[in-house]
Amino acid sequence: MIVTRFAPSPTGYLHIGGLRTALYSFLWARRNGGKFLLRIEDTDLARNSKEAAEAIVEAFKWVGLTHDGDILYQSERFDIYKSYVQKLLDTGKAYKCYMSKEELDALRVEQMAKKERTRYDGRYRDFTGTPPLGVEPVIRIKAPLDGQISFVDGVKGEVTFNAKDMLDDFIIARSDGTPTYNFVVTIDDALMGVTEVIRGDDHLSNTPKQIVVYEALGFKIPRFHHVPMILNPEGKKLSKRDGATDVMEYQKEGYLSETLLNFLIRLGWSHGDQEIFSLEEMQAFFDPCDINKSASAYNKEKLLWLNTHYIKTLPAERLIKELKFFGVDISLHNKKIEIIDALRERAKTIKEFAAMVEQIITVPQAYDEGAVAKFLSGNAMDILEMYLQALHKESTIENASAFEQFTKAFLEEKGLKLKDLAQSIRIAMVGSAVSPSIFEILAIIGYDKVKQRIQKLISYKRSLS
């Protein structure tokens, strides 16, 4: 069985790079009927891991990723790690090192001066003497001194490191007894039964260290897939400064979860020329071996385009639900479908969408000055007043095509063109010179309120002169 995992450190939120590897891991597990596990890497004491886990679960929930089983917290597993440290100590595969931090720093400075690689020199590896007083030792693992460590990476292919220039006897337990990252990662992955590790390629050079631990403990080494990082538009590693790295930030900006997932999966992975993927299709097609070797830059135009695509194509009910996030509830509006269909091709984000809906369903409190100056000059107001009078003669007008029929008849009778009237109506209805087709707008607003809004604009114009 394929078992994958997502193992974030608790930074308080889920960033998009993390979501991408989580998505890949999720898809690969689901495609194979396997398991997708979640583990919080909180061995660094101080931080609040519960809060971080909640943030991740919230983000997962938003985009529709589900993990199997309970969330594992490394902070709750220290006893397990300690027993493995002891095991290594007992078998002579690890040892106590009494070198102080000051001595270690001095060694590094010296090595840098000689332009050598900074590394622990192994001075306590075979130490049998009396340990110095007052130094709490760290535990170091015995790493191979020479030879090579190589593995086949699902993304990069065969990767080989020379032990002498990648490895040293690295610390697996600090002087306070707490275990370190490269040690606990391998223990947890092994104990959780993880068969495929999909993670960022910033971990590629950690892998040989972890392989040392796997081998020392006799664990089976999983298959690794190191996915290239997401770069910012300048080609550098994506950082908080590049904005909206928090997944939930995208919701606040009006992006749909479908958009984000589609965007992320297509960044560094492809399935022929296909651009649009449903979650089902992602599950059917995704294979980590098809992930690109090279890093890819974050491109917000494509993200926006995807969002417009999903806004155009998702069911109206779904969009109505999304609008509520921005405080616009039209679920009980008798023209809700018409509202959605009139606006869905114009909104790039749900946030924009909400603002547009708001503009239609509320009476304009102000009129765009530029629009008024440009379109309500000459005899525009006279035409609008005649239109109002004609409207009053009707008992009601039901829908968009009826409004169109009525309006065209009116224009023909007066010898006018739609151009002579459209912008005035638009300003009266929504207060600006931009909106969907006026006939759709009129139908949505409804016969009685249409008359009121036209009257309001007329009164407003009169009050100016």
Next chain:
RNA sequence: GACCCCAUCGUCUAGUGGUUAGGACACCGCCCUCUCAAGGCGGGAACGGGGGUUCAAGUCCCCCUGGGGUCGCCA
């Protein structure tokens, strides 16, 4: 600096020795048009450089260059 990884339009990518190097976003032009969009049609735009191998190289090999990552008692 050492080690590792990477390299096709501005961006995301297709390409697995023989292609007019394809698609998408963005950009530009035209059409449609009651505004703004959307849509339709069309356009410009790429194999980083140099050596090999081969009848044939974007595709294989080497070097260079460029970019990225890692070198913690962080994860």
